[in-house]
Every structure is written in C-alpha cells, then in structure tokens.
Amino acid sequence: MSLKSVVTGARLCVAPLRQAAAARLSTSARHGVSYSPVPKPLQGKMKLFQTDNGLPVHVRGGPLDKMLYAITAVVCTVGLIECFHVYYVLSYTAKKD
Incomplete structure (x- = not known):
C-alpha cells in the first residue's frame, strides 16, 4: 500500500x-440559549406590522409614518436634483474673459 x-x-x-x-x-x-421576554408595547407593534392588512409597511404606523415618508421622499428628490446641478456646473464652467 x-x-x-x-x-x-x-x-x-x-x-x-x-x-x-x-x-x-x-x-x-x-x-x-435563553432569550428575555418581549415587552408588551413591542409585541403590539410587532402584531401591527406583521398583519396582512393590504397597506405597505411604510404607512402602517399612521399619519406620522406618512409624513415621515413624504419628507424623506422630498429630501431625496432635492438631493438628486442638487447632485445633477453640481455635475452640470462642473461640466460647463463659466468662460473666463
């Protein structure tokens, strides 16, 4: 062998x-492994966000979530517009006389 x-x-x-x-x-x-118990307020939020009620997750929290979502969308849009503005300014600089 x-x-x-x-x-x-x-x-x-x-x-x-x-x-x-x-x-x-x-x-x-x-x-x-032993885990600590889940607090009652957190259990309620878990039930709210895990139920299938036809709403997207980002608006299940009520009017506050809708407002935060709208503010985030506006900030992202303004940031994207400003990003393209910077690209434009860097691409087409002012002519020197």
Missing part, C-alpha cells in the same frame, strides 16, 4: 465524523 492511498482512505473516514460532530455541536448550542 502506498502512502497516498492510506491518506485518501483516512480522509474518507474522517469527513463523515467531522460532519456528525459539527451537527451535534450546532444542535446542542441551541438548547442552552
């Missing part, structure tokens, strides 16, 4: 053992 065949045989035997050990470690690690 050559050394190469012995090494190949050992690798074939060790690979399933490594996979089994990794599976045992990953499942046993989950059992020891």
Whole structure:
C-alpha cells in the first residue's frame, strides 16, 4: 500500500465524523440559549406590522409614518436634483474673459 492511498482512505473516514460532530455541536448550542421576554408595547407593534392588512409597511404606523415618508421622499428628490446641478456646473464652467 502506498502512502497516498492510506491518506485518501483516512480522509474518507474522517469527513463523515467531522460532519456528525459539527451537527451535534450546532444542535446542542441551541438548547442552552435563553432569550428575555418581549415587552408588551413591542409585541403590539410587532402584531401591527406583521398583519396582512393590504397597506405597505411604510404607512402602517399612521399619519406620522406618512409624513415621515413624504419628507424623506422630498429630501431625496432635492438631493438628486442638487447632485445633477453640481455635475452640470462642473461640466460647463463659466468662460473666463
């Protein structure tokens, strides 16, 4: 028997053992984890945002969410316009006399 065949045989035997050990470690690690309870106000918000009521997520919070969404859209639009304005100014500089 050559050394190469012995090494190949050992690798074939060790690979399933490594996979089994990794599976045992990953499942046993989950059992020891304990999480703190979710506060009541957060539970209410979770129910509100996870129910399927036909509204997009960004407006489920009511009028405040609608206002914040509108302000964000306006700020992004103004920023995009200003970005193109800067490109225009940098591309077409004023002629020097």
